[in-house]
Amino acid sequence: MTTAPALRGEGLRRDYGRPDALVHAVADVDLELNPGELVVLRGPSGSGKTTLLNLLGGLDRPTAGRVWLGAQEISAADEDELARLRGHRLGFVFQSFALLPMLTAAENIEVPLRAVGADPDARVARVSELLGLVGLDGHENQRPDELSGGQQQRVGIARALANRPDVLIADEPTGQLDSRTAVAMMELIGGLVHQQGAAAIVSTHDPLIAAFADRTLELHDGRLVAR
Numbered sequence: 001m002t003t004a005p006a007l008r009g010e011g012l013r014r015d016y017g018r019p020d021a022l023v024h025a026v027a028d029v030d031l032e033l034n035p036g037e038l039v040v041l042r043g044p045s046g047s048g049k050t051t052l053l054n055l056l057g058g059l060d061r062p063t064a065g066r067v068w069l070g071a072q073e074i075s076a077a078d079e080d081e082l083a084r085l086r087g088h089r090l091g092f093v094f095q096s097f098a099l100l101p102m103l104t105a106a107e108n109i110e111v112p113l114r115a116v117g118a119d120p121d122a123r124v125a126r127v128s129e130l131l132g133l134v135g136l137d138g139h140e141n142q143r144p145d146e147l148s149g150g151q152q153q154r155v156g157i158a159r160a161l162a163n164r165p166d167v168l169i170a171d172e173p174t175g176q177l178d179s180r181t182a183v184a185m186m187e188l189i190g191g192l193v194h195q196q197g198a199a200a201i202v203s204t205h206d207p208l209i210a211a212f213a214d215r216t217l218e219l220h221d222g223r224l225v226a227r
Contacts, residue, residue: 006199011065040213091165
């Protein structure tokens with residue numbers, strides 16, 4: 001029996017600018033992510049990787065084309081439904097970390113668990129588990145400005161994994177990490193994918209990270225040039 005894609009984009013295009021000076025940040029992209037598959041997205045700076053990830057995760061809407069999360073077309077969903085999907089079924093790791101500065105590391109990781117109404121005891125246990133998995137035991141009460149860039153990135157990864165998402169979307173998730181920690185974080189992401197049957201798409205410049213891919217995509221000038 002053929003397994004349906006966990007995430008699918010069809011004819012995706014995202015334009016910016018005036019009609020007489022359009023920038024095609026993403027152009028005519030078709031892709032599928034399957035359950036249990038870790039896909040690495042490569043390409044030079046400015047190639048459209050972040051824009052494509054934002055389209056796939058419902059953080060931006062395509063100028064043309066459609067996106068499905070499983071059987072649901074998220075490119076047609078309203079903001080309330082998108083928020084629900086992002087809380088329950090999608091995990092994001094942002095290049096800029098996007099941590100809430102007034103919250104501690106533990107509280108930042110707990111945000112998606114609170115958003116879905118998880119039981120308080122379950123929240124505490126899951127946050128403790130994730131802090132250990134990303135090597136931040138003892139840092140749970142520190143706020144982002146008290147953490148290094150690499151530690152903030154690990155908080156962002158833990159937060160993205162909190163609700164055990166069906167699909168993980170990660171934009172340069174190891175950019176601030178040393179090579180040893182980067183490998184450990186990719187092993188953590190790989191465990192989510194290969195042991196729990198999630199799907200992940202990870203953008204990176206790092207050839208070390210590309211070695212973890214089940215499949216690699218190359219994006220240049222907004223277009224996929226290799227599949």
